[in-house]
Amino acid sequence: xxxxxxxxxxxxxxxxxxLALTLAACGDEDKTDNxxxxxxxxxxxxxxxxxxxxxxxxxxxxxxxxxxPKRVLASYLEDNLVALGITPVAxxxxxxxxxxxxxxxxxxxxxxxxxxxxxFEAVQEYAPDLIIMDSASMVEGGKYEQYSxxxxxxxxxxEVNNDWRDELKRVGEVFGKEAEAQKALEDYDAxxxxxxxxxxxxxGNPSVAAxxxxxxxxxxxxxxLSSGAVMYGDLGLKIPSVVKEISASATGNWSEISLEKLxxxxxxxxxxxxxxxxxxxxxxxxALWNSVPAVKAGNVYEFSPDESWLYTGTIANEQIIDNxxxxxxx
Numbered sequence: 001x002x003x004x005x006x007x008x009x010x011x012x013x014x015x016x017x018x019l020a021l022t023l024a025a026c027g028d029e030d031k032t033d034n035x036x037x038x039x040x041x042x043x044x045x046x047x048x049x050x051x052x053x054x055x056x057x058x059x060x061x062x063x064x065x066x067x068x069p070k071r072v073l074a075s076y077l078e079d080n081l082v083a084l085g086i087t088p089v090a091x092x093x094x095x096x097x098x099x100x101x102x103x104x105x106x107x108x109x110x111x112x113x114x115x116x117x118x119x120f121e122a123v124q125e126y127a128p129d130l131i132i133m134d135s136a137s138m139v140e141g142g143k144y145e146q147y148s149x150x151x152x153x154x155x156x157x158x159e160v161n162n163d164w165r166d167e168l169k170r171v172g173e174v175f176g177k178e179a180e181a182q183k184a185l186e187d188y189d190a191x192x193x194x195x196x197x198x199x200x201x202x203x204g205n206p207s208v209a210a211x212x213x214x215x216x217x218x219x220x221x222x223x224x225l226s227s228g229a230v231m232y233g234d235l236g237l238k239i240p241s242v243v244k245e246i247s248a249s250a251t252g253n254w255s256e257i258s259l260e261k262l263x264x265x266x267x268x269x270x271x272x273x274x275x276x277x278x279x280x281x282x283x284x285x286x287a288l289w290n291s292v293p294a295v296k297a298g299n300v301y302e303f304s305p306d307e308s309w310l311y312t313g314t315i316a317n318e319q320i321i322d323n324x325x326x327x328x329x330x
Contacts, residue, residue, distance in 0.1 A: 057155045059136055064152050066129050074132035075118055079313025080171040082107045083184045089126050090114040102306025103319055120146055135160055161225055164312045184314050192234040195321045202329045207238035209267040210309055212254055214275035216283050219254035223247035227309045230320045240267045259288040269328050270294035275305045301327040
């Protein structure tokens with residue numbers, strides 16, 4: 001795909017050709033033609049060199065990444081793209097939009113949706129000039145080769161849950177926006193530090209937990225992942241013993257927890273992400289739920305799944321911090 005730099009180089013070639021004709025009319029045709037040919041060759045080489053950069057991804061693949069990609073597909077990395085001022089050609093969704101990254105809906109309101117598992121046919125329809133994959137697990141079983149036939153494919157990390165700061169830096173490298181990525185991280189760290197000071201000054205260091213209700217079942221966020229990393233890592237809030245216990249054997253961001261175990265949850269404040277509002281949230285009427293310490297104390301703060309509690313990234317985490325402050329700092 002031609003970029004602006006390519007167009008400028010083409011205009012330079014036209015100018016060089018016109019100059020050659022003028023000089024030829026003055027009687028120095030052979031010399032000018034040779035020089036023009038040399039200039040054109042050099043300028044064409046410069047243009048070709050600037051069209052792509054060779055980067056090595058997390059899997060060790062050498063990827064010819066376009067210098068100025070126009071149609072980027074980066075499923076599960078949309079938070080990073082938006083933070084860097086990049087609009088993807090499509091955004092992931094589940095069940096034709098039944099589940100999306102609601103907290104980014106304003107930033108991605110004009111961006112069409114693609115199934116979260118990125119079927120090859122759907123990817124082809126969007127004709128990306130660059131595909132960025134969140135983790136190696138997304139390209140297992142020969143998928144990397146298939147995606148690479150559609151467009152240059154760059155894999156960000158080898159883990160299912162990569163460190164979000166590292167992800168942002170790597171996305172910044174892909175687009176030559178390292179400075180922008182570093183600035184976003186510095187701004188986030190400053191926001192988190194200020195929020196931590198505010199919480200300590202206003203309410204001390206309370207214990208907190210985030211619980212997700214979906215399909216009549218409860219899940220608790222892990223100690224070091226997703227919103228858990230924000231609460232316990234960035235803000236330094238106290239980790240309940242139940243959360244520590246479950247996190248020790250957790251295999252994902254959120255782990256199922258029974259109502260009986262929730263009753264043991266020694267959190268002073270509880271953030272409830274309720275995905276069951278349309279079905280009545282019957283589990284919240286259970287006697288055991290009402291026996292949970294934070295529920296009995298009236299310290300439950302309810303959020304919809306359109307908030308960012310289920311996700312991670314600069315934008316998601318900043319929203320989580322805002323919601324925590326709004327909830328526990330009066």
